[in-house]
Amino acid sequence: xxxxxxxxxxxxxxxxxxxxxxxxxxxxxxxxxxxxxxxxxxxxxxxxxxxxxxxxxxxxxxxxxxxxxxxxxxxxxxxxxxxxxxxxxxxxxxxxxxxxxxxxxxxxxxxxxxxxxxxxxxxxxxxxxxxxxxxxxxxxxxxxxxxxxxxxxxxxxxxxxxxxxxxxxxxxxxxxxxxxxxxxxxxxxxxxxxxxxxxxxxxxxxxxxxxxxxxxxxxxxxxxxxxxxxxxxxxxxxxxxxxxx
Numbered sequence: 001x002x003x004x005x006x007x008x009x010x011x012x013x014x015x016x017x018x019x020x021x022x023x024x025x026x027x028x029x030x031x032x033x034x035x036x037x038x039x040x041x042x043x044x045x046x047x048x049x050x051x052x053x054x055x056x057x058x059x060x061x062x063x064x065x066x067x068x069x070x071x072x073x074x075x076x077x078x079x080x081x082x083x084x085x086x087x088x089x090x091x092x093x094x095x096x097x098x099x100x101x102x103x104x105x106x107x108x109x110x111x112x113x114x115x116x117x118x119x120x121x122x123x124x125x126x127x128x129x130x131x132x133x134x135x136x137x138x139x140x141x142x143x144x145x146x147x148x149x150x151x152x153x154x155x156x157x158x159x160x161x162x163x164x165x166x167x168x169x170x171x172x173x174x175x176x177x178x179x180x181x182x183x184x185x186x187x188x189x190x191x192x193x194x195x196x197x198x199x200x201x202x203x204x205x206x207x208x209x210x211x212x213x214x215x216x217x218x219x220x221x222x223x224x225x226x227x228x229x230x231x232x233x234x235x236x237x238x239x240x241x242x243x244x245x
Contacts, residue, residue, distance in 0.1 A: 028084040030061040030092065031108040033099035033116055035154060040091045044068040044082060047091055049100060058108055063088050097123035127151035128159070135161040 030049060032038075038049040044066040050059040063084045069077040088102045099120035103112060131148035134140075144161045152162035168177040173190035183196035191197045 026064060026084065028063045028088045029103040029106055029108070030063060030088055031058045031101055031103050031112070031116070032061070033058050033113060033120065034095075036098075036150070038095060038098075038100070040095075042087075042090070044087075047087075049091070049095070052099075057113060060107070063091075121155065124151035124155050128155065128157055131159065131161055135159070 032049050033052050034049075035051055037051045040047045040049070047061070047063070049061050052059045065084045066082050066087060067079060068082055069079045072078055085102070092100055092102060097119060099116045101108070101112060101116050103109075108116075127148050128151050131144055131152065134143040134148075137143070139161075141161060149162045152159045166179060169180045170176070171178050171185040171187060171190060171192065173185060174188035176185065176187040178185050178187070178192070181193070181196075183193045183200065184191055184202050191202070
């Protein structure tokens with residue numbers, strides 16, 4: 001939409017061009033190979049560009065034309081239509097380096113996906129280089145943004161400044177902090193994952209300690225247990241004396 005001012009004597013008229021300047025297709029497909037979700041807010045709506053699911057080549061967002069209105073003042077509004085292509089170009093002006101692009105057709109081609117990956121990786125390489133420069137200046141984590149860390153992690157590049165803290169979990173037995181996914185609590189010895197503990201022989205070591213640890217067989221008569229007492233049961237003779245059997 002274009003707006004121009006025209007002088008007609010002492011009166012100024014506002015001329016609005018509401019025709020679409022780009023592709024007039026009713027629907028435009030936006031593909032994303034990014035590993036994060038993006039939300040872009042505009043006056044005509046909030047758009048969610050989904051992250052690419054693991055194991056998939058891309059995520060897809062379909063954009064249709066939207067209506068908006070221009071405020072002319074004095075409670076006057078001029079409605080107009082924004083084409084799907086214009087909306088897509090506006091949304092992606094800062095996101096193309098992250099692997100998000102407008103498809104030429106309904107689905108992205110292999111060539112489009114490859115070009116997007118090359119553009120994204122080159123952008124991430126620049127971010128990693130910038131992170132190295134900032135880290136060399138003073139080894140300050142505050143100078144490194146989440147964007148720099150994401151770039152290093154996405155490329156699989158190990159950097160000291162790209163360290164991501166692990167969120168610890170609470171042990172349900174003692175309440176101390178433990179790493180998520182551990183089999184046994186290092187503080188109290190509680191088994192947190194029975195399957196994993198059994199796989200590494202940890203469950204048997206902690207549950208096998210019973211009466212067998214003392215080497216005493218409670219069922220043996222000589223052990224002084226219930227069975228031994230029964231074996232030495234007393235009996236009384238005819239005169240009432242006690243007879244040991």
